[in-house]
Amino acid sequence: MAKLYQDISKIKKIDPLELDWLTLAETREIVDALGAENLRFVGGAVRDSLLGLPVTDVDVAVTLPPEEVMERLKFAKIKAIPTGIEHGTVTAIVDQQPYEITTLRHDVKTHGRHADVAFTDSWEDDAKRRDFTMNALYLDDDGNIYDYFDGLSDLANGHVKFIGDANKRIEEDALRILRYFRFLARFGIASINDDAEGLDAVVSNANKLTFLSSERIREELKKLLLGKDCAAVLALMMEKGVWRYILPDFDMEPLRRLLAVEQAIGESDVYLRLIRVLPKKMGDIREAVKRIKLSNAEMAHLMGLLHPDPRITADMDEIVLRETSYRFGIETLKSFAILNSEPEMADKLKELLSKLDGYEPPKFPIRGRDLIDMGLQAGPEMGELLLMLEERWIESNFLISRDDLLGMVTAPNLH
Numbered sequence: 001m002a003k004l005y006q007d008i009s010k011i012k013k014i015d016p017l018e019l020d021w022l023t024l025a026e027t028r029e030i031v032d033a034l035g036a037e038n039l040r041f042v043g044g045a046v047r048d049s050l051l052g053l054p055v056t057d058v059d060v061a062v063t064l065p066p067e068e069v070m071e072r073l074k075f076a077k078i079k080a081i082p083t084g085i086e087h088g089t090v091t092a093i094v095d096q097q098p099y100e101i102t103t104l105r106h107d108v109k110t111h112g113r114h115a116d117v118a119f120t121d122s123w124e125d126d127a128k129r130r131d132f133t134m135n136a137l138y139l140d141d142d143g144n145i146y147d148y149f150d151g152l153s154d155l156a157n158g159h160v161k162f163i164g165d166a167n168k169r170i171e172e173d174a175l176r177i178l179r180y181f182r183f184l185a186r187f188g189i190a191s192i193n194d195d196a197e198g199l200d201a202v203v204s205n206a207n208k209l210t211f212l213s214s215e216r217i218r219e220e221l222k223k224l225l226l227g228k229d230c231a232a233v234l235a236l237m238m239e240k241g242v243w244r245y246i247l248p249d250f251d252m253e254p255l256r257r258l259l260a261v262e263q264a265i266g267e268s269d270v271y272l273r274l275i276r277v278l279p280k281k282m283g284d285i286r287e288a289v290k291r292i293k294l295s296n297a298e299m300a301h302l303m304g305l306l307h308p309d310p311r312i313t314a315d316m317d318e319i320v321l322r323e324t325s326y327r328f329g330i331e332t333l334k335s336f337a338i339l340n341s342e343p344e345m346a347d348k349l350k351e352l353l354s355k356l357d358g359y360e361p362p363k364f365p366i367r368g369r370d371l372i373d374m375g376l377q378a379g380p381e382m383g384e385l386l387l388m389l390e391e392r393w394i395e396s397n398f399l400i401s402r403d404d405l406l407g408m409v410t411a412p413n414l415h
Helices: 025-034 044-050 066-075 123-128 151-156 166-172 175-194 196-204 206-211 214-225 230-239 252-265 270-277 282-292 296-305 318-328 330-339 343-357 368-373 380-395 402-408
Strands: 039-042 058-062 079-084 089-094 097-103 105-111 114-119 137-139 145-147
Touching: 025 039, 025 058, 025 066, 025 089, 025 097, 039 044, 044 058, 044 137, 044 151, 066 079, 066 089, 066 097, 105 123, 137 151, 145 151, 166 175, 166 196, 175 196, 175 206, 175 214, 175 230, 196 206, 214 230, 214 270, 214 282, 230 252, 252 270, 252 330, 252 343, 270 296, 270 330, 296 330, 318 330, 318 380, 330 343, 368 380, 380 402
Parallel strands: 058 097
Antiparallel strands: 039 058, 039 137, 079 089, 089 097, 105 114, 137 145
């Protein structure tokens, strides 16, 4: 369990033994390979540790040139991938755990997302090129914290603040517009009025979002949707005319109801939230999905949830439960129940979801092989026959036995 630090703004040092991710054997291998004196951890791992949040990604800044990083990792028998070695970035993989390792650098010239960089030995110069003050906190292996732009105070106050000139930071990478709103949704919507310059910059540069790849927008959008204040932030984005550069504006009320339900049951699902921010018309939905370039699997999953069966509610009866669990499967059934629910039904919904965790849907007792064994030929006609038998079985509330189903195959009135 991550420790929650009470007064973040005054922290100068953390006991390294309190950080689970820092004491991991995999992390220790990275430190041993590169040398503790040559590295500091930076970004999300430091920020989230201070907030008592779980750490998933660990980024490492080093004074070593990238070629030496590669050599040291290979010498230590650690898999090293030159993911962005021209910009100083190497990814190390230890027991399937990735570590992004980047040599200290400063921008010589920027042109959009890409920049001509020069390596440096100045930690402060490296910090200057990062996006927000709360993401420019460094931690050495002894637990000392290095804060060059008052990021600790901003983190303590939930203040999402650009480092230096906000317009310049956005000019370097327009994705920072979405990152700004994503961090507002996660940490700082309450302090939005404390940084008019930052908000003005993202709004005035919003048209630059049209030049970003769909993949980058998709990943930031999914993270934004999972933020605790995503509804307030999305409303702000629509109010300021930013959202239309991503997807069409939408009705906030269905999203707010879903969020209230999720909060009441203690669950969240990015795809259910995504459904609530999509347009209503199917043609518009397809265009929107194309804009964020979901994978085929994500697309199929999303399309399967667009029209939940209205019978699936927190208080549906056993007959509906048996039928719909068979037709849709347990996971889709859960999603439909959540989408169809209202906050005041949360207690019944939790009971249903708990029941579904151990629920076994009915299982159709015959297969095509059974019909072949009876002398029927495989093909479209057999498929139609199986569907008819299945519907009869469902209509009987799954009571028709296997023998009776097979006996119906030759019945003259089956069709």
